[in-house]
Amino acid sequence: MDAWDVVADAAENLYPARMQMALSLGWHIIFSCFGIAFPLLTVFTEWRGHRRGDAVLTGLAHTWAKAMGVLFAAGAVSGTLLSFEMGILWPGLMDRFGEIYGFPFVLEGFAFFIEAIFVGIYLFGWNRLSPRAHMLSALPMIASGMAGAFFVVTANAWMNNPTGFRLDGDGRVIDARPWAAMFGPSTWPQVVHMLLGAYMVAGFTIASVYAVGMLRGRRDRRHHLGLLIPLTLAAAVTPVQIVVGDWIANTVAENQPAKLAAMEGLYRTTAGAPLTVGGLYYDEGLHYGLEIPKALSLLIHHDPNGVVQGLEEFPADERPPVNVVHLAFDTMVGLGSALLLLAVVLGFTWWRRRRIPRTPWFLRAVAVSGVAAVLALEAGWVTTEVGRQPWIVYGIMRTAEAVSPAPGLFLGFYAVVVIYLLLTALTVFVLRRMARSGDTPAPQEVDAEPPDRSPGEVALR
Amino acid sequence: MSLAEVVLSIMFVGLIAYGLFGGADFGAGIWDLLAGGTRHGARQRDLIERSIAPVWEANHVWLIFVLVVLWTAFSGAFAAVVSTLYIPLTLAAFGMIARGAAFAFRKSISTLAMRRFLGAGFALSSLVTPYFLGAVVGGVASGRVPPGVAAGDVVTSWVNPTSVLGGVLAVLVCAYLAAVFLCADARRDGATDLAEEFRARALGTAAVTGAVGIAGLFVLRADAPLLFDGLTGRAAPAVVVSVVAGTAAIVYLATRRYAHARVASALAVTAILVGWALAQYPYILVGEVTIEEAARGRATLVAMLVTLVAGAVILLPALAYLYLLFQRSPEPGSGAVSSDGVRSGGI
Numbered sequence: 001m002d003a004w005d006v007v008a009d010a011a012e013n014l015y016p017a018r019m020q021m022a023l024s025l026g027w028h029i030i031f032s033c034f035g036i037a038f039p040l041l042t043v044f045t046e047w048r049g050h051r052r053g054d055a056v057l058t059g060l061a062h063t064w065a066k067a068m069g070v071l072f073a074a075g076a077v078s079g080t081l082l083s084f085e086m087g088i089l090w091p092g093l094m095d096r097f098g099e100i101y102g103f104p105f106v107l108e109g110f111a112f113f114i115e116a117i118f119v120g121i122y123l124f125g126w127n128r129l130s131p132r133a134h135m136l137s138a139l140p141m142i143a144s145g146m147a148g149a150f151f152v153v154t155a156n157a158w159m160n161n162p163t164g165f166r167l168d169g170d171g172r173v174i175d176a177r178p179w180a181a182m183f184g185p186s187t188w189p190q191v192v193h194m195l196l197g198a199y200m201v202a203g204f205t206i207a208s209v210y211a212v213g214m215l216r217g218r219r220d221r222r223h224h225l226g227l228l229i230p231l232t233l234a235a236a237v238t239p240v241q242i243v244v245g246d247w248i249a250n251t252v253a254e255n256q257p258a259k260l261a262a263m264e265g266l267y268r269t270t271a272g273a274p275l276t277v278g279g280l281y282y283d284e285g286l287h288y289g290l291e292i293p294k295a296l297s298l299l300i301h302h303d304p305n306g307v308v309q310g311l312e313e314f315p316a317d318e319r320p321p322v323n324v325v326h327l328a329f330d331t332m333v334g335l336g337s338a339l340l341l342l343a344v345v346l347g348f349t350w351w352r353r354r355r356i357p358r359t360p361w362f363l364r365a366v367a368v369s370g371v372a373a374v375l376a377l378e379a380g381w382v383t384t385e386v387g388r389q390p391w392i393v394y395g396i397m398r399t400a401e402a403v404s405p406a407p408g409l410f411l412g413f414y415a416v417v418v419i420y421l422l423l424t425a426l427t428v429f430v431l432r433r434m435a436r437s438g439d440t441p442a443p444q445e446v447d448a449e450p451p452d453r454s455p456g457e458v459a460l461r
Numbered sequence: 462m463s464l465a466e467v468v469l470s471i472m473f474v475g476l477i478a479y480g481l482f483g484g485a486d487f488g489a490g491i492w493d494l495l496a497g498g499t500r501h502g503a504r505q506r507d508l509i510e511r512s513i514a515p516v517w518e519a520n521h522v523w524l525i526f527v528l529v530v531l532w533t534a535f536s537g538a539f540a541a542v543v544s545t546l547y548i549p550l551t552l553a554a555f556g557m558i559a560r561g562a563a564f565a566f567r568k569s570i571s572t573l574a575m576r577r578f579l580g581a582g583f584a585l586s587s588l589v590t591p592y593f594l595g596a597v598v599g600g601v602a603s604g605r606v607p608p609g610v611a612a613g614d615v616v617t618s619w620v621n622p623t624s625v626l627g628g629v630l631a632v633l634v635c636a637y638l639a640a641v642f643l644c645a646d647a648r649r650d651g652a653t654d655l656a657e658e659f660r661a662r663a664l665g666t667a668a669v670t671g672a673v674g675i676a677g678l679f680v681l682r683a684d685a686p687l688l689f690d691g692l693t694g695r696a697a698p699a700v701v702v703s704v705v706a707g708t709a710a711i712v713y714l715a716t717r718r719y720a721h722a723r724v725a726s727a728l729a730v731t732a733i734l735v736g737w738a739l740a741q742y743p744y745i746l747v748g749e750v751t752i753e754e755a756a757r758g759r760a761t762l763v764a765m766l767v768t769l770v771a772g773a774v775i776l777l778p779a780l781a782y783l784y785l786l787f788q789r790s791p792e793p794g795s796g797a798v799s800s801d802g803v804r805s806g807g808i
Contacts, residue, residue: 066569073565076518077558083528084554087543091610094543098536099757103764105529110772112525116518117779124515125786140779176757178533178764404544406611412551419555423562426579430566 016413017089017403022385023413024082026378027420031075032152033377035115036145036195037202038068039122041230043138050131056222060229062126064206066434069123074427076116081416088412092402093392096173100165101155101393103178108151114144146195153194157186160384161255162393185255189248190384196241197380201373203234204339208370209435211363228356231366234373235343242340245333246299252387253300256394257309258318259387262325264296265289266310273297273308278330281322284312320389328382335376342369464766465534465756469745471769472530473738477731479523481638484631484730486517488639490560490587491632492662493580499573506580508655510568512646515787517564519780521557534765537608538745538755542597545606545613549593549624556590559583588632595631599624602737603685604747622684626677633673634730637666641710641726645719649788656719663714663722671707687747691740699736703729 042064049057083105087094093101118141125134158164164181165173210226253260261267265276265286273296279289297306311319342365349357356362392399462470489509496502496509513520532539543550563582570576596619600606603623606613618624640663647656681689692700710725741747745755756762 070565070569073518073561076521077561080521080525080557080561081554083525084543084550087528087532087539088547088550091540091544094532095537095540095610098532098539099534099761102529102533102536103761103768106533106765106768107772109522109526109529110768110776113519113522113772113776114779116522117776117783120515120519120783121786128786174758176761178761404547404611406544406547406615408615409547412547415551415555419558423558426562426566429575430569433571434569 011400013405013409014400014403016410018399020413020416021085021089023416023420024078024085026381028075028078028082029377029381030201030374031071031078032149033198033201034068034071035075036149036198038064038071039138039141039145041202041206041233042068043135043142045229047135057225060222060226065123065126067431069119070427070430070434072119074423089404090392090402091404093397096397097393100173100176100178100181101158104151104155104182108148111144111148111151114140115148149194149198150191153191154182154187157184157190158182159392160388160394161186162396186251189244189251193244193248196237196244197377199237200234200241200339201377203230203237204373205370207231207234208367211366215360215363215367227366231346235346238340238343242336245336250300258311258314259320261309261311262320262322262387263329263383265322265326266296266308267312269307269310269313271297271307272305275299281326318390320387325383325387328379328386331379332376332383335372335379339369339372342366463753464759464762465752468530468534468762468765469752472527475523475526475530477734479527480730480734481727482520483523484591484635485638485642486513486520487587487591488635488637489513489643490584491636492639492643494584494588499577504652504655508643508647508650508652512643514568516783519783521561530765534757534762535745535755536757538750540610541608541612541746542601542606544611545615545618546597546600548615549596549619553590553593556586556593560586560590591631591635592628595627595629596624599627602688602741602747604687606746608746608750622680626680629673630670630677633666633670637663637670638726638730640666641714641722645723648719660714660717664711667707667711688740692736695742696736696739699732699739703732703736706732
């Protein structure tokens, strides 16, 4: 065991454990967005299809249900890894705070259970249930998807603003009140931000698939609807998200001033603080950024001369890594603004002309909007998670105290990298196959391969 | 019964459910692995896919349920177990990812090579995952997890006689349960020849499992005396129930009463899990930490109990509906959905 003992060091584990968690969560968060938002889009389309007797709409809903099944499976298994990692990587957190931090996950467990049951019923009951019963079976799936997101974000909000307990002289938790702990100051803004983010990610991503198809000349009704329905949802949500963004920034300023200072790259506590876009942080300041005078004070305090706390207020070992947080935050805001512009263009054209814009540039923009929404989601998540550092429980427990000191732990990180590379490649591959085989051949591609496999090939497997 | 014991018992019900339903899904994957060549195994694989596709995700969530209850109500013990046994747990989690993804993706893919690759991933991980979970149980039950974060030996805690026994038994029990469950599924579909094949497999695995179980008692006596004393003492009635139910299941299988065989088999497996729990009572970490010592604050336990009861009221009817819906024979004319419920409408 001597060889193991050499590496049996929590400090050695901190970086790979963080990276493993970041990779697992960063992957899972995309799929959970689809778990939250995709059922709503699918059942809405199915409902319109039944109401109007429109086979194109029901067909579209059916294709989406299949894609949803694949995405849900990927989300379920990646979520399982996370529930293991919570204990494997951060036993210090679970040991000390499990009774508070863990509780929302019990509720989430039930939400996930209900979701898994009704995903099974919805996907596999397509031809077994009446249309009405089938659509009703989607409602618990939609509700539990949202509830699950609520519970998980609640736990994260608690890490940002721990409440609902007291500590005794040795730092042990006493008087834990798990229900109260779920409703700290960060909970509601974070939950709403996440839910809207999920609708944006799913909406823009699905729309972008059909935009690519239309750019390749498939201008049939199916593609038109496949683009319009998810894009409308995403575009309707985007302006609201910007307002919620302001709400959450104010919550951060009030409860986690160090995180806000890192987001803005602000070193000195300043009255009338400028908002700096971009730039690099070094030597206690941002360089090469674009400054908008007094804008930060205006945003945070709604007063151009308000005082914003800078990083100098905090000891050096309690400051988050500024460049990562600042650039991630700018990326999120920048991409969010670009998506808002897209939403405005769509809304304006629809208002004036009752159709989507005809220019190929609009389709190109929609085609990249999915990637943009996913990047904005990841950037936002990096902002809140890295911005919380060095704390795992803000102001109480450092991430370094929570990490497992088990020998050899770092090897898990490499394994997870390999597994997620494979899983990503497979997911993309399978979805692309489905996109190809599920399409009605457009007139210009009737000589392409038939959409369904021959009976012989089905038997041969 | 104390509050902590009530919460732990509810968790244990979840563990039993995972063992029975999740276990049968793993076992189905093992039979998928052993189904033979592409052409020969096609019908068996089709049956396996049809019987687990709608339910595996729901069955899988039982494990999540067990984990979240443990980490909230018994956080310290949970941290100790998971940080010491992190290697087999990581491997089991990887197995679950490979298995779930491969299974879900396989039915959306039509090329033979890719289906073979995914099928192999699904089947191999169905074998690997229960082994490591069984090894974890063996490590805990033989008292190899001391309290404290990563305080135990990260290797010998799961590479030891009791863990090997636990792993092998887990694989065998999964395979057995799946074979029994598939007998009835095959007969309902009218595939009598497949039912016969799975019946032979169920009987074969039952014999092997029984033999390993008996040999295992000697392993436990040498390697985990505390557990052995419990199994032959306080937990002896549960062991007897398991043996009787197991024998009954064999009789039912021999006489082709598959529905009865299902119930008897489930009872045998349940009894052996209950036996484990009784044998290590009142310890949660054998020899070191009792249930009462490990339990967290009263407010948390009460909140937990309220959630578990309220959750069960919502959950159980939904779960029952899921099983009833897919245990009914498919309606005539919907044969097109057979192997993949959502294929036919892919306009």
